Every structure is written in C-alpha cells, then in structure tokens.
Amino acid sequence: MAYFLIKADSNGRFEPGEVAMERQPLVLAALAGGGENARYWPVQVQKLLFLVDREASRLVDGPHFEFQPYDYGPFDRAVYVELDSLQAQGLVNAQNTGRYRVYSLSPEGYRQGMHNLHRLGNPARSYIEQAARWVLSLNFQQLVAAIYRRYPDMKVNSVFRG
Numbered sequence: 001m002a003y004f005l006i007k008a009d010s011n012g013r014f015e016p017g018e019v020a021m022e023r024q025p026l027v028l029a030a031l032a033g034g035g036e037n038a039r040y041w042p043v044q045v046q047k048l049l050f051l052v053d054r055e056a057s058r059l060v061d062g063p064h065f066e067f068q069p070y071d072y073g074p075f076d077r078a079v080y081v082e083l084d085s086l087q088a089q090g091l092v093n094a095q096n097t098g099r100y101r102v103y104s105l106s107p108e109g110y111r112q113g114m115h116n117l118h119r120l121g122n123p124a125r126s127y128i129e130q131a132a133r134w135v136l137s138l139n140f141q142q143l144v145a146a147i148y149r150r151y152p153d154m155k156v157n158s159v160f161r162g
Contacts, residue, residue, distance in 0.1 A: 026060055028109055030052055031104075033132035043140055074147065
C-alpha cells in the first residue's frame, strides 16, 4: 500500500509552498487534484483533507482543520461547513444519493481549484494530486483500513470492523 508522503530533498528539507493558502481555496485545490470530473464521497473528502493537513501541512500553511478520531477515522465537521459554503457560492456540487452526498466541483469551482493548485509549490501540488487520486481509487473499506494502518491514533473511537 502506497502512502503519499511529501519527499524531502537530498538534504532532508521540504520545499515550502509559494503562497499562504486559506481553508476554502485549499479545499478547492484538493478537490481539483482529482481531476475535472472527480466525484468524492464524504469519507474521501475527509481523508483527503486529513492527509493534506497531516502530511503536507507545512507546505500549505496549515493545518487548516482539527481532525479528531471518530467512527470511521479522522473527522472534522468544519470540512462539511466549508463544502456547504462552497456549494452556496456555486463552486461545489453536492448530489444526494440517498444515504450520502457526493461532492464534485462545478466548472467554475474546478477552474478556481486548478488556479489555487498551481499557486502552490510543486511538492504540495504533486502531493495533493497524488493523494486525491489515491483516495478516489479506494472503496470505503479500503480507504478507512489504509488510514488506520498509517495513523493508528485515528482508530481509537472507531466503529469500523473492516
């Protein structure tokens, strides 16, 4: 199982991001990292932003959220607050599928997300793109199990038995 960690240079240093990024632009950049037609389940959005906060925080002037161990691993309600705000601005689409919402970017949200993504330094941009593709490639059980293997501190309140 690959874990997408930012690679240090030969001297063990990370390249800082080029700009400080606020929470909403970072959410747009992270969602855009999965591609123009990417569709995210709630667990995928939560885990993607957790990975960015945990592994690339220094590169994106973070952390931006306060993830806590919850039923299915790292969770921060503020992720949904930001998604709702971005939806109200017409940048995020949220489709109700019955049990879950599925999130995607509107065309303008994708445009802004890509702009934000390209404002970041290359290590941060590369990490976000890899992490987004990774979370999108896994089903619910695979994603939660992989996060728990890498971050056992996020398993303490789990109800997941996969």
